Every structure is written in C-alpha cells, then in structure tokens.
Amino acid sequence: MTETLYLSSDDVDGLATPAEYVDAVRDAYRQVGEGAPAEPRTKLVNDEPPGMLTTYAAVLPDTGAMGGYMYSAGFGARDAWFMSPLFDADSGEPLALLDGASMNPYKTGAAGAVGVDALAREDATSLALFGSGAQARGQLKATAEVRNLETVWVYSPTKEHREEFAGELNTELDAAVAAVASPAAAVEDADIVVTATNADEPVFDGDLLDPGTHVTAMGQYDPDKRELDHTTIERATYVPDLRARATHDAGSFLSALDAGVVDEDHVHAELGEVVAGVQPGRTSDDEITVFDSGGTGVETAAAAYLLYEKAVDEGLGSTIDVSPASQALTGQ
Structure with missing residues (x-):
C-alpha cells in the first residue's frame, strides 16, 4: 500500500497566497518551455443528460511532480x-488527491499573471477587467502581484454585480477599482485588458485597443465560443498557453x-517558450499582445x-x- 494525502477544499482554501501561486506557475511554464510535456485538455461532451467530462495533465520534472485535473460539469446535478x-x-x-475547486481561480489567475508579466509593458498601471465572478477575482489579484496597478475598470453586463465586485476589490487592493457602464469605457486608455x-x-x-496594450483572455476554451474579435487577434502578437491549443x-x-x-x-510562441527565453515576448x-489562457495541466500540477x-x-x-499495480494485480 502507498499512503496518499487527501486534501479537501477546506484544507487548501487560503493555504497559499496569490504571489506563491504566481511563482509556482511561472516556474512550471519555464519547465514546459524547456521541454517538459503538457497537453491541451480533452473534453468529452454528453448530450443526455447534458454535461462534460474534462481532463488535462502535465509533467514538471524540476518541481518533482506531475498531475492535472479531471472534472465534471453539468449532468443531472447541474454542478461541477x-x-x-x-x-x-x-x-x-501518488502523492495526493486534492479537491481542486477552491484553488481553481487562483491557479488560473496565476497563469494569467504569468502571461501579463511575460508580455505586458513593464510600466503598465491601468487594467480593464471583463467579468465579476470568482475567476475575475483570481485574475485581478494575481495580476496585481506582477504589475503596480493604479486603476482598474470593471465591466460585466449586470450593473449590480460589477458594482459590488468593484467595491469589494477596491478595499482589498492598493489600486483604485471602479465599475464602468460599457466595454468601451473599460478599454479606453487601458494598458492591460483581462x-x-x-x-x-x-x-x-479590438479597434479600441491602444498601441502597446496587452490582452489576457481566459474565459473560453471552446472552438465555437470566443471573447476576442478578429481585429484583436489580427493586430496582436498571439501567444497561447500551449501551442497545440490554438x-x-x-x-x-x-x-x-x-x-x-x-x-x-x-501563433508567435507558447507561453512557456517566452518565459524560458526560447522565444521573445x-x-x-x-x-499589442494577446495571451490566450484556456487552462492547462501546467498551472494545475504546479498549484x-x-x-x-x-x-x-x-x-x-x-x-x-x-495499492500499487504490482500488489493489486498479483494479490501479493
């Protein structure tokens, strides 16, 4: 028998800081840029009951670990x-089995922050944030670890949601965080768009992006859905988390x-190649730069x-x- 640690969501909630997540994920992408294996997600979609089963993984030899996610969403319970x-x-x-729900916004936010750190201007201080949920919170908190943000403009379609989100984050960050009434108002003069x-x-x-803007897009990983228009992609130096994802x-x-x-x-390069210095950022x-972050086993295994x-x-x-296979298959 091999003794394996089980960590519940309560065990890991708040266990690491955004800065620690960013450092771990940055090093993981450096390893992938130097040749460590990682593959895009496999998503299996079921029609009835509707839902999806998703997996992805990575091997991080310098970290000494490998792993990833397996998660379900939808189906009869309409949950994940x-x-x-x-x-x-x-x-x-096996080292551990984690309930990975509570770490999700922070490990994904860390990947976004590594993209910002690799591709945004060093003097970037203003950020436009689209979204007001848990993932938006993770992206903003992690990005604040890699750039000295002064202003954050938040837009989401529901007025109450964006105002509540901005009010909460305004008290948690050094930056001034405020809600705006339109996408154009958010993007205007933004150094970073998330x-x-x-x-x-x-x-x-995409025509509204000023020269020098960096964009991190992380909300969609579906061939039929998109957060960015053709203009943004065409104008940008395009960097996905993994080249095969593009x-x-x-x-x-x-x-x-x-x-x-x-x-x-x-496709200019994948993120690990830029982090490792294999390709320029x-x-x-x-x-104008774009980091397309769809979620990988790289940040998951690192986190x-x-x-x-x-x-x-x-x-x-x-x-x-x-039980190891040598024991379970032989009964010894």
Whole structure:
C-alpha cells in the first residue's frame, strides 16, 4: 500500500497566497518551455443528460511532480466537481488527491499573471477587467502581484454585480477599482485588458485597443465560443498557453483562422517558450499582445504541488491507501 494525502477544499482554501501561486506557475511554464510535456485538455461532451467530462495533465520534472485535473460539469446535478491527482515525477507514486475547486481561480489567475508579466509593458498601471465572478477575482489579484496597478475598470453586463465586485476589490487592493457602464469605457486608455467571462461572442471592439496594450483572455476554451474579435487577434502578437491549443479549442483564434484573417503562422510562441527565453515576448512598447489562457495541466500540477507541500508542513489533510499495480494485480 502507498499512503496518499487527501486534501479537501477546506484544507487548501487560503493555504497559499496569490504571489506563491504566481511563482509556482511561472516556474512550471519555464519547465514546459524547456521541454517538459503538457497537453491541451480533452473534453468529452454528453448530450443526455447534458454535461462534460474534462481532463488535462502535465509533467514538471524540476518541481518533482506531475498531475492535472479531471472534472465534471453539468449532468443531472447541474454542478461541477474538480479532482486533482498528484504524482511523484521520479517514482510515479501518488502523492495526493486534492479537491481542486477552491484553488481553481487562483491557479488560473496565476497563469494569467504569468502571461501579463511575460508580455505586458513593464510600466503598465491601468487594467480593464471583463467579468465579476470568482475567476475575475483570481485574475485581478494575481495580476496585481506582477504589475503596480493604479486603476482598474470593471465591466460585466449586470450593473449590480460589477458594482459590488468593484467595491469589494477596491478595499482589498492598493489600486483604485471602479465599475464602468460599457466595454468601451473599460478599454479606453487601458494598458492591460483581462477577459474572464462566459460570453459566447467578443466582449469588446479590438479597434479600441491602444498601441502597446496587452490582452489576457481566459474565459473560453471552446472552438465555437470566443471573447476576442478578429481585429484583436489580427493586430496582436498571439501567444497561447500551449501551442497545440490554438487549433484545438482556442475559439477566438479558430474563428479568425476560419475567416482567413490569420493563418497558423500567426501563433508567435507558447507561453512557456517566452518565459524560458526560447522565444521573445514583447519587442516594442507599441506592440499589442494577446495571451490566450484556456487552462492547462501546467498551472494545475504546479498549484497542486505547492498546496501539497504547504499542507504537509502544516499537518493538514487525511490519508488514503492506494495499492500499487504490482500488489493489486498479483494479490501479493
């Protein structure tokens, strides 16, 4: 038997800071940029009852861990469950099983922040945020760790939601956070634009982006849905989290590709290549950049291992026994 740690959502909630998530995820993408294996998600969609089962994984040899997510959403209960298995990258033994729901906005936010850090101007201080849910909160808090934000303009379609969100974050961050009444008002003069929505269609007009703007889009990972319009993709130096995602489930890029606005060579690099210095990121202050973040096993495995180490140090969690195949298959 192998003793494996089980960490509940309560065990890991608040266990790591946004800065710790960002550091772990940055290093993970550096490893992928240097050749560590990671693949885009596999999403299986069921018609009746409607729902989806999704998996993705990555191996992080320098971290010493590998793992990812398996999660279900929809189906009869109309809810979602996130399970994150974590293995030792040397022995292959299971280290932990995490209820991954509470870490989700922070590990995804950390990936967005790594994209901002790699591609946005160093002097970027203003941010336009589309969305007012948990993912938007994670993106904003993580981005505030990599840039000295002074102003944040928040837009989401429901007035009460955006105002409540802005009011809460205005007290939590050093930046001035305020709600605005339109997408155009959010994007105007923004150095950084972050989309964290469930929108099926573009949430702002790409013609409104000033030269030098960076865009992080993280709300859609479906070939038929997109947060960014063709203009944004065409104007930008385009960097997905994983290169293979661009033609797999990156709806904004796929729509521009299908329309003939760009071709596959428009993919400049994947994020890990920029973080590792294999490919350049931003090359001028006037360049528009896009980081297309659809969620990968890279940030998931990195965040899970961060939480695992901190939980071990603090004596959190419970243990379960997992039988190795050599024992279970032979009965010995």
